[in-house]
Amino acid sequence: MNVILTTLNSQYVHTSLAVRSLRQAFLMNKAETPISLTVKEYTINDDWQKIASELFLLQPDLVFFSCYIWNMKEVAKIGNRLKQWLPSLPVLLGGPEVGYRAFEVLAQYPWVNGIFCGEGEESFPAFLRHWYQNQTFPDIPGLIHRQTVQNNPLDSTIYVMDMETLPFPYTSEELLGTKHQILYYESSRGCPYSCQYCLSSVHQPLRFLRLERVFCELDSFITFGVQQVKFVDRTFNANKSRARNIWEYLIEKAPHTNFHFELAADLLEQEDIELLRRAPKGLFQFEIGIQSTNPHTLALVQRVTNFEKISTMVKQLRELGTIHLHLDLIAGLPGETYLEFSKSFNDVYALGADMLQLGFLKVLPGTGMERQAQHFGIVYDPEPPYEVLQTHQISARDLLRLHHIEEVFERYGNSGRYHYTIEGLVSFFPQPFLCFETLAQYYEEHHWLQFGGKEATHWQHLWCFIVDQVQNEKKRMWLLQRMKLDFFLKYADEVFPISLYHWEVSSEDKRRVLHDVDARHVRQSSVNKPKYRAAYLGLSTPLLLTPFHEIEDYTENKTLFGFVYDYPHSKACIDWFEIKEGFLNGT
Numbered sequence: 001m002n003v004i005l006t007t008l009n010s011q012y013v014h015t016s017l018a019v020r021s022l023r024q025a026f027l028m029n030k031a032e033t034p035i036s037l038t039v040k041e042y043t044i045n046d047d048w049q050k051i052a053s054e055l056f057l058l059q060p061d062l063v064f065f066s067c068y069i070w071n072m073k074e075v076a077k078i079g080n081r082l083k084q085w086l087p088s089l090p091v092l093l094g095g096p097e098v099g100y101r102a103f104e105v106l107a108q109y110p111w112v113n114g115i116f117c118g119e120g121e122e123s124f125p126a127f128l129r130h131w132y133q134n135q136t137f138p139d140i141p142g143l144i145h146r147q148t149v150q151n152n153p154l155d156s157t158i159y160v161m162d163m164e165t166l167p168f169p170y171t172s173e174e175l176l177g178t179k180h181q182i183l184y185y186e187s188s189r190g191c192p193y194s195c196q197y198c199l200s201s202v203h204q205p206l207r208f209l210r211l212e213r214v215f216c217e218l219d220s221f222i223t224f225g226v227q228q229v230k231f232v233d234r235t236f237n238a239n240k241s242r243a244r245n246i247w248e249y250l251i252e253k254a255p256h257t258n259f260h261f262e263l264a265a266d267l268l269e270q271e272d273i274e275l276l277r278r279a280p281k282g283l284f285q286f287e288i289g290i291q292s293t294n295p296h297t298l299a300l301v302q303r304v305t306n307f308e309k310i311s312t313m314v315k316q317l318r319e320l321g322t323i324h325l326h327l328d329l330i331a332g333l334p335g336e337t338y339l340e341f342s343k344s345f346n347d348v349y350a351l352g353a354d355m356l357q358l359g360f361l362k363v364l365p366g367t368g369m370e371r372q373a374q375h376f377g378i379v380y381d382p383e384p385p386y387e388v389l390q391t392h393q394i395s396a397r398d399l400l401r402l403h404h405i406e407e408v409f410e411r412y413g414n415s416g417r418y419h420y421t422i423e424g425l426v427s428f429f430p431q432p433f434l435c436f437e438t439l440a441q442y443y444e445e446h447h448w449l450q451f452g453g454k455e456a457t458h459w460q461h462l463w464c465f466i467v468d469q470v471q472n473e474k475k476r477m478w479l480l481q482r483m484k485l486d487f488f489l490k491y492a493d494e495v496f497p498i499s500l501y502h503w504e505v506s507s508e509d510k511r512r513v514l515h516d517v518d519a520r521h522v523r524q525s526s527v528n529k530p531k532y533r534a535a536y537l538g539l540s541t542p543l544l545l546t547p548f549h550e551i552e553d554y555t556e557n558k559t560l561f562g563f564v565y566d567y568p569h570s571k572a573c574i575d576w577f578e579i580k581e582g583f584l585n586g587t
């Protein structure tokens with residue numbers, strides 16, 4: 001019997017934990033059945049017709065799709081095509097996009113034979129065993145199918161498991177072969193909170209894997225040198241001491257793998273900061289959902305957080321300088337006006353994380369938000385991803401404005417490529433939000449938002465904005481200097497794409513800076529604790545910052561860039577200068 005289990009990931013870099021976990025659960029419970037299970041993973045960027053053809057050519061007896069908000073449109077086309085080619089082929093679906101609205105899905109898609117609601121590691125193998133013996137649909141917990149009348153309300157059908165019965169989802173080949181993709185891992189399921197827009201608040205009791213087992217499974221990722229593992233635990237530090245144990249274990253191991261956690265910063269304690277202080281740079285990455293700082297909105301969506309505590313803890317994490325911090329905001333939540341959202345943005349921006357993700361409310365089927373949408377005046381797209389279009393508090397025009405802000409913020413803020421320029425630019429505005437709002441407005445007026453565009457064009461557009469906005473020549477040139485720094489840090493051997501500039505520092509100034517920096521370095525290094533040191537970057541050696549006194553291959557025949565940065569913290573670049581070709585001999 002030829003069975004296919006398939007899904008489409010949102011991008012190539014992502015992998016599906018669900019299909020792996022279901023596969024391993026099946027292999028553990030396969031018994032003596034000669035069922036051959038093939039797992040096929042695609043991305044939503046693949047051509048759906050090619051996927052359908054490939055699945056058809058595998059001559060399946062049964063096909064199962066794992067369905068999410070990002071792939072449902074494609075699954076619908078592929079499933080329908082398969083059924084046109086093979087009318088008697090049973091096609092079944094599972095996953096969060098279908099499990100919470102199973103009856104609707106059955107009504108919407110006549111080609112679907114059945115839907116698994118909730119967790120599938122028990123129901124999937126049980127279904128296959130039964131099907132193999134009887135060729136009929138079994139009555140098993142979590143399955144809704146056309147042949148049986150289901151009187152049960154959906155909530156009692158959604159199947160929840162004991163964590164300990166779950167298999168480890170990965171094979172050794174996978175751990176070896178997916179070095180450049182993200183692997184997902186679960187050490188707990190469920191969430192104790194009840195944010196109304198989130199599916200994890202629906203019927204998901206909190207359960208944990210035994211710590212000894214978690215350690216052993218983490219060892220597998222480490223031994224195989226996996227690059228990045230993302231914990232999909234809903235609130236990783238919901239159990240504080242358990243979270244600490246896992247962090248401690250990983251810190252002791254100090255592996256080369258990077259681990260990502262979604263956590264509640266207001267649950268962190270001083271003890272966590274002290275522990276995390278020992279984590280080497282690059283070991284951890286934290287995603288912290290803030291969503292809004294407006295207490296009224298937070299109360300409406302039943303999200304329990306304490307922004308003051310979050311601020312304190314995030315600032316402390318940032319000071320560690322070793323953990324990549326990613327903060328989330330959601331626009332279009334009930335009760336939040338455009339102005340109030342701008343305050344949330346400013347509050348969160350001030351925390352200075354590495355990334356601030358500006359997302360938009362999705363009214364997910366099965367959530368409390370779906371039930372209350374009308375009450376809050378939320379108009380949303382009825383198709384996935386069910387995004388908010390307007391609410392009682394925020395107009396469609398303002399939400400569109402926020403989309404444009406998000407676009408320019410992704411490019412100029414989150415990319416990190418314009419760090420020093422944006423830092424400088426923001427300082428000329430009363431609030432960061434105003435800076436990005438003005439930039440987005442400028443983009444809108446120039447019809448630049450449609451441009452995917454070349455990188456060089458983005459630099460030119462930003463410079464046009466600066467020229468228009470910053471009237472003071474000195475300030476403008478100061479920003480240009482920062483732009484150059486950003487550019488050469490990123491593209492050390494490319495030509496700076498702005499031809500307009502005419503700023504020059506006098507040779508005298510350069511000599512002075514160079515002399516100062518050198519002298520300071522020599523002086524401070526004598527006590528073996530330099531605070532600042534100069535480094536240089538040859539145009540042909542990108543990001544290879546060599547301490548000034550170690551430069552051996554200095555040649556006056558090429559232009560060099562010198563950087564003064566905070567050392568030994570080596571984080572902030574506090575000054576920089578350019579040494580033009582032939583500078584030292586005065587030409």
Ligand code: B12
Nearest residue numbers: 009010014018066068069070094095097116119120199200
């Ligand atoms: C990883 C992840 C992503 C990744 C994508 C991963 C990928 N493969 O491409 C990224 C970060 C890109 C992402 C993005 C988004 N995500 Co997301 N994401 C997740 C996350 C954290 C983990 C999913 C996972 O692997 N879980 C572990 C597995 C084991 O559980 P599971 O997926 O539920 O699968 C079990 C059951 O559902 C069932 N099952 C699943 N498939 C099948 C199939 C069969 C045949 C059977 C029998 C059973 C079955 O059995 C499985 C094992 O028990 C979940 C939250 C969570 N912790 O689950 C959200 C989640 C899936 N995401 C969600 C959302 C809303 C989004 C975004 C829209 C958020 C946003 N930005 O606004 C975007 C959309 C991206 C896009 N391009 O459109 C929602 C999904 C809602 C939905 N209806 O699908 C979730 C559930 C979060 C939430 N709590 O609300 N996401």
Ligand code: SF4
Nearest residue numbers: 191193195198200234
């Ligand atoms: S948003 Fe986070 S904290 Fe809230 S219910 Fe979902 S997973 Fe839990």
